[in-house]
Amino acid sequence: MTIEVYIATEEDYFAVNEIVKEGHEEHVMKEPTIFKSVESVMPVSYYKELIVNEESDILIAKEDEFVLGFAVISVESSPPFESLVQRNPRFWCKSKHTKKRDRKNVI
Numbered sequence: 001m002t003i004e005v006y007i008a009t010e011e012d013y014f015a016v017n018e019i020v021k022e023g024h025e026e027h028v029m030k031e032p033t034i035f036k037s038v039e040s041v042m043p044v045s046y047y048k049e050l051i052v053n054e055e056s057d058i059l060i061a062k063e064d065e066f067v068l069g070f071a072v073i074s075v076e077s078s079p080p081f082e083s084l085v086q087r088n089p090r091f092w093c094k095s096k097h098t099k100k101r102d103r104k105n106v107i
Contacts, residue, residue: 001063002063003061003062003063003068004061004062004063005059005060005061005062006059006060006062007051007057007058007059007060008051008057008058008059008060008070009051010047010048010051012058012060012067012070013044013047015060015067016042016047016058016060016067016070017040017041017042017047018067019067019069019070020041020042021040021041024037024038024041025037050072050074053074055074055075056072056073056074056075057072057073057074058070058071058072058073059071059073
């Protein structure tokens with residue numbers, strides 16, 4: 001089993017959205033007054049924004065042609081509010097993996 005990690009492209013959208021949807025449906029089941037089922041949990045426009053923005057990327061973990069998981073990496077800065085002391089940018093990472101396969105030590 002060889003797992004490769006690479007930067008996502010537009011072609012990876014459907015695989016990423018399926019994994020996001022899998023996690024979202026767990027929320028729907030537990031909190032139906034807050035979350036609802038939808039076909040596309042991560043809008044295409046948001047996905048494209050993440051992959052073209054210089055301060056973010058989506059990393060994909062793949063075994064053969066099967067997408068096991070992904071991570072969104074971005075540089076975040078504090079908003080330019082007078083009430084806030086400006087801080088150095090920080091990195092933010094959110095990852096999710098699929099339950100459809102044994103993914104021990106994937107991400």
